[in-house]
Amino acid sequence: MHVNYQTTIVKTAEKDDRIRAVILNGSRANSLVKPDKYQDYDIVYFVTDIETVKIEEVIHQAFGEPIIEQRPDDMELGNEIGNTPISYTYLMIFEDYSRIDLTLFPIGELAKYKRDSLSVVWLDKDHLFDDIPQPSDRDYHVNRPTQRAFTEVCNEFWWCTTNVAKGLAREERLYAKDMMETVVRPMFTELLSWKIGCEHNFEVSIGKSGKFIKQYLSAEDYNRVLRTYSNANVQRTWDALTVMTTYFYELQLYLGKQLELEVNTSEANQVLKYIKYIQENPQ
Known part of the structure; x- marks a missing residue:
């Protein structure tokens, strides 16, 4: 089954008042990278309430059950004990082998968000990112x-x-x-x-x-x-x-x-x- 992930990602955000903005990062935002079917969707959802989005399994409802998933912020592996991250990330591969790396970032902590030069705004309900320049790989x-x-x-x-x-x-x-x-x-x-x-x-x-x-x-x-x-x-x-x-x-x-x-x-x-x-x- 073919899935238009950009459409699904944006429509999910449009329908949920807690999701205020959507940004694409990574290779799909880099015009210097030759596109292929193995590129991930590196997505940031800027949300008003991370915990309710997590608890209600909004992500799985929108995209379906992945064949493999990792939630690195819930893991001891690679994390410092006692260090509570601001954001929350899902790494998911689906049955069609598409991969989405989706980060939930709290709007209330927006001042701490480190902007990536490889960023494309897909949705911005509150004009939070009107000043984002054209994507480039300059940060890298x-x-x-x-x-x-x-x-x-x-x-x-x-x-x-x-x-x-x-x-x-x-x-x-x-x-x-x-x-x-x-x-x-x-x-x-x-x-x-x-x-x-x-x-x-x-x-x-x-x-x-x-x-x-x-x-x-x-x-x-x-x-x-x-x-x-x-x-x-x-x-x-x-x-x-x-x-x-x-x-x-x-x-x-x-x-x-x-x-x-x-x-x-x-x-x-x-x-x-x-x-x-x-x-x-x-x-």
């Missing part, structure tokens, strides 16, 4: 690094690559992979984002988890990035680490020159020497 643009940020990201990268190397030498594959992907890679991605930002006047976004990086790199550079990923094979992980450290060092030098940042080449070279020693002397 890569920021130009300060010297301190650059120095600390580079230091974190080089420090933690030694943990990857030691894990590989000991054949502690799970540890090595975890360090590589959860600690080292974010630093690598940060430098990639700064390179891309530098080349585009810091007026672009690389997307969540770097999903737009491909469109800003040459085919050769993108292939290098892909080669930093490996399976659980020890030798292939060593190869991926070598590709990553080599590319990272090049990025350091490039950014240092382009953005007039001080580069700690001694730190990088000493760590590269140490990693090579570990690889050649695993036991």
Whole structure:
């Protein structure tokens, strides 16, 4: 069954006096993103009374029962105990596999609402959002690094690559992979984002988890990035680490020159020497 979710979302709000405004956020509000059937509907309902809307199950009445649902504000997972959020969110996937991420936000706390540059007003009964500009991804643009940020990201990268190397030498594959992907890679991605930002006047976004990086790199550079990923094979992980450290060092030098940042080449070279020693002397 085909469902026109925009119509349903807006009509539900129009019929309920407690829902005063509807805003669309996210990729569906971003003209730079190619539309596809997997895009979520990121919706905010601005309401006069969150609790009655929740209790009366207005959401399920409007959209039907989801095949899977998450209410993150009711969960201990990922939340600080005792921290009561202002808003309330439903994450829902329906039988046609459409997804709606719907947040209820209290009108009485509107001053605390953090506006998103990717916002389209679908309904505004009280003219609360007449001043919202045209949607853009400016809130998500890569920021130009300060010297301190650059120095600390580079230091974190080089420090933690030694943990990857030691894990590989000991054949502690799970540890090595975890360090590589959860600690080292974010630093690598940060430098990639700064390179891309530098080349585009810091007026672009690389997307969540770097999903737009491909469109800003040459085919050769993108292939290098892909080669930093490996399976659980020890030798292939060593190869991926070598590709990553080599590319990272090049990025350091490039950014240092382009953005007039001080580069700690001694730190990088000493760590590269140490990693090579570990690889050649695993036991």
